[in-house]
Amino acid sequence: xxxxxxxxxxxxxxxxxxxxxxxxxxxxxxxxxxxxxxxxxxxxxxxxxxxxxxxxxxxxxxxxxxxxxxxxxxxxxxxxxxxxxxxxxxxxxxxxxxxxxxxxxxxxxxxxxxxxxxxxxxxxxxxxxxxxxxxxxxxxxxxxxxxxxxxxxxxxxxxxxxxxxxxxxxxxxxxxxxxxxxxxxxxxxxxxxxxxxxxxxxxxxxxxxxxxxxxxxxxxxxxxxxxxxxxxxxxxxxxxxx
Numbered sequence: 001x002x003x004x005x006x007x008x009x010x011x012x013x014x015x016x017x018x019x020x021x022x023x024x025x026x027x028x029x030x031x032x033x034x035x036x037x038x039x040x041x042x043x044x045x046x047x048x049x050x051x052x053x054x055x056x057x058x059x060x061x062x063x064x065x066x067x068x069x070x071x072x073x074x075x076x077x078x079x080x081x082x083x084x085x086x087x088x089x090x091x092x093x094x095x096x097x098x099x100x101x102x103x104x105x106x107x108x109x110x111x112x113x114x115x116x117x118x119x120x121x122x123x124x125x126x127x128x129x130x131x132x133x134x135x136x137x138x139x140x141x142x143x144x145x146x147x148x149x150x151x152x153x154x155x156x157x158x159x160x161x162x163x164x165x166x167x168x169x170x171x172x173x174x175x176x177x178x179x180x181x182x183x184x185x186x187x188x189x190x191x192x193x194x195x196x197x198x199x200x201x202x203x204x205x206x207x208x209x210x211x212x213x214x215x216x217x218x219x220x221x222x223x224x225x226x227x228x229x230x231x232x233x234x235x236x237x238x239x240x241x242x
Contacts, residue, residue, distance in 0.1 A: 022159035023057035031202040049073035063117045070109035071097035077190040091129040121151040133185035140178040145171040145211040171211035176203035
């Protein structure tokens with residue numbers, strides 16, 4: 001985390017404006033180049049979000065992740081709920097690779113590709129995260145909306161920097177798929193003493209799919225409507241008591 005903040009500070013000091021504007025990132029695919037293999041313990045963690053792999057831009061081009069820094073994101077499976085054959089695994093204690101401290105980050109990265117492209121930013125972890133799966137299936141999915149916390153220029157500057165297509169503060173859609181290689185999803189998959197599991201994590205962030213924000217006028221109308229309803233209920237109570 002401190003390293004990432006230091007890079008942001010260095011970028012702010014060294015970026016020179018060029019006046020050019022680059023294509024923005026519509027979609028970012030994420031994943032892990034390796035297979036994860038570990039026994040799960042109640043206090044242990046699993047990888048829930050991989051590193052950036054490719055960036056799809058508004059001009060139709062794609063560039064692959066290169067040199068940079070992007071930690072895996074880990075979480076603890078704290079509970080499971082069962083509804084018929086549908087399983088929901090509750091994730092807590094979100095943290096970044098390399099630290100045991102809890103974090104509010106779902107994803108963070110700084111990326112450079114052969115001097116032609118660069119990207120940098122942070123996405124916040126939603127208040128609740130779950131992996132859902134059908135019992136007996138080898139595939140589980142974690143999905144939701146994540147707020148963009150930062151998206152600063154790297155020292156490459158424009159046009160060799162690609163902003164996200166959504167602005168800072170927007171909530172963008174993400175999805176991560178977990179594939180078990182030696183097991184299937186069962187209620188007892190993450191209990192103490194369960195067999196070691198092997199799994200992969202692949203997914204994406206869609207910067208074009210932004211969570212809708214209520215219009216100020218709509219919020220005002222809702223408030224006025226609730227106020228009128230409260231007055232009407234109060235009037236009825238007074239009429240009934242008299």
